[in-house]
Amino acid sequence: MRKLLRTTTALLIIFTLLLCGCASGGKAADTSSSGEVYGFEPVTEIKQGQKNIYVILKVMTSQYWQDIVKGIAEAGKELDCNVYVGGPAGEGDWEGQEKLIDEAVNEHKADAFVIAPANSSMLIDKISGIYKSGTPVVLVDTIINSEDFDTCFMTDNLQAGEYAAKEMLRHLTESGLSKEEPASIAMQIGSTSSQTIIDRIAGFNQYWAVNAPGNWKVLDEVKINDGDKQKAKQNCIDFLEAYPDIKGFFGCNNSSTVGFVNGIKEKNRNDLVLVGFDYADETAELVASDEYRAATMVQNQYDMGYKGLKEAVDAANGIRSEYKFVDTGIVVINRDNYKQYEAEVKNR
Amino acid sequence: MNRARKHTPSQLIIIYITFCVVVLMTVTLSLNRFLQRSMSTQTNNILSLMAEKVNTSFGMMVNYVTEAAEIISADKHCNLADRYEQLQRATASMPYTSVGLIDDNGTVYGSDGEKLDMEKQGFIKTVSDKDTIYISEPYRSSVTGSNMIAVFAPLYNNGQKIGSLYAIYYLETIQNLAYTNILSDRTAVFLMNPYSGNYVNCSEADNNSPGTWSNVRLIKNEIKALNGYNYDDWIKSMRTGGGNNLVNFSFGDKSYTQAYTEITGMHNWYIVIRIPLAELSDTMHKYTLGVIIGAAALILATILLAIYLYSGEHRQKETLRDLSNHDPLTKILNRRAFDSCITKLFDKSKKNESCIFMFFDIDYFKSVNDNYGHDAGDQVLCATAEALTEAFGDNGIAARIGGDEFNVFIYNSLTVANVDDILANLRMRLKNLKLEDGTLLPVSFSAGLSMCPQDTDDLKILKENADKALYRVKETGRNNHIWYHDIN
Numbered sequence: 001m002r003k004l005l006r007t008t009t010a011l012l013i014i015f016t017l018l019l020c021g022c023a024s025g026g027k028a029a030d031t032s033s034s035g036e037v038y039g040f041e042p043v044t045e046i047k048q049g050q051k052n053i054y055v056i057l058k059v060m061t062s063q064y065w066q067d068i069v070k071g072i073a074e075a076g077k078e079l080d081c082n083v084y085v086g087g088p089a090g091e092g093d094w095e096g097q098e099k100l101i102d103e104a105v106n107e108h109k110a111d112a113f114v115i116a117p118a119n120s121s122m123l124i125d126k127i128s129g130i131y132k133s134g135t136p137v138v139l140v141d142t143i144i145n146s147e148d149f150d151t152c153f154m155t156d157n158l159q160a161g162e163y164a165a166k167e168m169l170r171h172l173t174e175s176g177l178s179k180e181e182p183a184s185i186a187m188q189i190g191s192t193s194s195q196t197i198i199d200r201i202a203g204f205n206q207y208w209a210v211n212a213p214g215n216w217k218v219l220d221e222v223k224i225n226d227g228d229k230q231k232a233k234q235n236c237i238d239f240l241e242a243y244p245d246i247k248g249f250f251g252c253n254n255s256s257t258v259g260f261v262n263g264i265k266e267k268n269r270n271d272l273v274l275v276g277f278d279y280a281d282e283t284a285e286l287v288a289s290d291e292y293r294a295a296t297m298v299q300n301q302y303d304m305g306y307k308g309l310k311e312a313v314d315a316a317n318g319i320r321s322e323y324k325f326v327d328t329g330i331v332v333i334n335r336d337n338y339k340q341y342e343a344e345v346k347n348r
Numbered sequence: 349m350n351r352a353r354k355h356t357p358s359q360l361i362i363i364y365i366t367f368c369v370v371v372l373m374t375v376t377l378s379l380n381r382f383l384q385r386s387m388s389t390q391t392n393n394i395l396s397l398m399a400e401k402v403n404t405s406f407g408m409m410v411n412y413v414t415e416a417a418e419i420i421s422a423d424k425h426c427n428l429a430d431r432y433e434q435l436q437r438a439t440a441s442m443p444y445t446s447v448g449l450i451d452d453n454g455t456v457y458g459s460d461g462e463k464l465d466m467e468k469q470g471f472i473k474t475v476s477d478k479d480t481i482y483i484s485e486p487y488r489s490s491v492t493g494s495n496m497i498a499v500f501a502p503l504y505n506n507g508q509k510i511g512s513l514y515a516i517y518y519l520e521t522i523q524n525l526a527y528t529n530i531l532s533d534r535t536a537v538f539l540m541n542p543y544s545g546n547y548v549n550c551s552e553a554d555n556n557s558p559g560t561w562s563n564v565r566l567i568k569n570e571i572k573a574l575n576g577y578n579y580d581d582w583i584k585s586m587r588t589g590g591g592n593n594l595v596n597f598s599f600g601d602k603s604y605t606q607a608y609t610e611i612t613g614m615h616n617w618y619i620v621i622r623i624p625l626a627e628l629s630d631t632m633h634k635y636t637l638g639v640i641i642g643a644a645a646l647i648l649a650t651i652l653l654a655i656y657l658y659s660g661e662h663r664q665k666e667t668l669r670d671l672s673n674h675d676p677l678t679k680i681l682n683r684r685a686f687d688s689c690i691t692k693l694f695d696k697s698k699k700n701e702s703c704i705f706m707f708f709d710i711d712y713f714k715s716v717n718d719n720y721g722h723d724a725g726d727q728v729l730c731a732t733a734e735a736l737t738e739a740f741g742d743n744g745i746a747a748r749i750g751g752d753e754f755n756v757f758i759y760n761s762l763t764v765a766n767v768d769d770i771l772a773n774l775r776m777r778l779k780n781l782k783l784e785d786g787t788l789l790p791v792s793f794s795a796g797l798s799m800c801p802q803d804t805d806d807l808k809i810l811k812e813n814a815d816k817a818l819y820r821v822k823e824t825g826r827n828n829h830i831w832y833h834d835i836n
Binding site: 120121143145147149151152156158159187189192195198199201202203205206208209210218220221222322323324325326327 | 459460461464468485487488489490491492493494541543544545546557560561562563565566568616
């Protein structure tokens, strides 16, 4: 009888476990990198008794960030303050930025900060801490998911995308494309993880949905090039082969735009319209060409640096802005105005 | 008539367990199938209700603006600058962040940041010819740096439109409207435009902050429709106004269900509410698990009860059987059981071995009762039974036939000499018998024995022979034993 009891209990337990089963879930590991940082270097003449402004950028090496530094240095010189610039060696290294913030707070007693946050969420506590302690914090290029900062100077990329769509429509219309004629617009991006690029896509499509003729469609397929210009060119060629009615290309970042430029030139498709971003040499050449229809959107990164630093100095002097977000705008460069733009850049 | 086939209790329990397991498995499988079928329906119903809830709450957001606009419009001598001042004082108690006015010349009564936004976002131009409520697309505010929406209502004076009133809300307000205790922060709310494919987070979904824009084209490759739904058809149904407002799909390693509902006043935009499918199924599986464990526990308890009852009954039957076969005083076999038992033993043993039957009487037992009392007599009977049982051990079986009479059936081919020795020892033991109170009460006995097959191979005759031998002992003065073969 005891044996029977034991067997019965065991059977029931096994049966219950079999029926119940079990479920498990995984959680993706949170990875972050923390690498080398470029320590603070002065970009203005350092004088005793002046305000000390510390600037922490996302990365120090690209032309884009050097343009921002130019704006910062110019404003620092005009306002006669001490400006120090530092940043991590690798883009996205928010922990490196945290180290620099701590150094500026603890060792240098910064009067104000200008920061280009490498991560909109992970740096909230650090930036909020400085802001609440009374030290002004001005953001450039990227905003954080909090309101604990003075002002953010950045491009409204949603609006930049709308400008791009508007420019595309203008060129297509001027090219003589009939509103009744079916046409496709193809988009290419560098990465799906960049909110800047996603905003441009959203802005473009929002404007297009409201303003474009019904027969002019944006293709559902979006190609990704991971920043590889060769891949971007191949994407362009693949688009042309797969969709014979393509009339326009929208390149949402530098690599995508250069890829479209090279693909269009290789296939000699001067019947197409290209609207892209940034002013790479290849892009500039196509924009200037009489043979092709092309335009590109350029950010005012110099203004970000210049205005950002002026705002930081004002705040350090007790003049706080009522604006939290300032759009530094986009310049649409096409064959009509490229010479003027190049002259302005040269004169900086 | 056929007799029903009988099963042992063990078999019945196994049959019962098997039956329960089969029933439980069937119920569980059916329940799972039912849950899977109804999960989608239930989830969809919940979603539809939530979507309606958000839409109703959205309507309340609009109502604040509409009512304020109606109050201002009712004033025949309306001065917008004064009204703006009054509205500012009331803002603290309202759900919107700020409120302002735009007159028919495009002048904005608001903060500098709001003036900038109204111009930049094109709101002044858009609302100038609007006679109805207008809700803006989400935009990043110059004043807060966060993503906001603006709700506009037309202002009238004597039937003529004189401008618009606007209220600005944080985008998270919409998410807060969708909050429920059941799914709390697992609910994601989006605004979606099916014409552009754009959608805007109103919550912290997918590691994005409220106000984050995206486009369906960028995630379409990762979306896999589930349960017979089609994602493209779902978006198409938003545009056409027909079809199902629900879709089930997987995105990454998670499964979701989402529903849309139209927003009054926000042209071409829809509220989309999404919940993970697993959240509901996890909840349902917890209930299923509870049911299974409960049912298994019930079966186990039933079986334990059955076993307990069966054991009790078994013990009772054993007791009854024991009572019917044994002498209640001495605990050795009674006459009926003894007769039944030795008939089988005799048939079995007479083929291969010899056996002996013994009649055994306690001498003058009546005088024990008379002189020492019945209690003492009972003690003598018990002691004699015990002594007999122990004397023959595995070689014999003893029984009380009645009064002071005992029978012993001896087997295993014991010889006459063996039995003589045993009886001599028994006589010595009973001669020194002591009662429980320590009183010495010597007992003697008389016994008659007959052997098979030497005397007979018939049990009945064997008994008679032994009885005759006992009679001879009694005739010759008792306190002795005599073999049947010795009296002839």
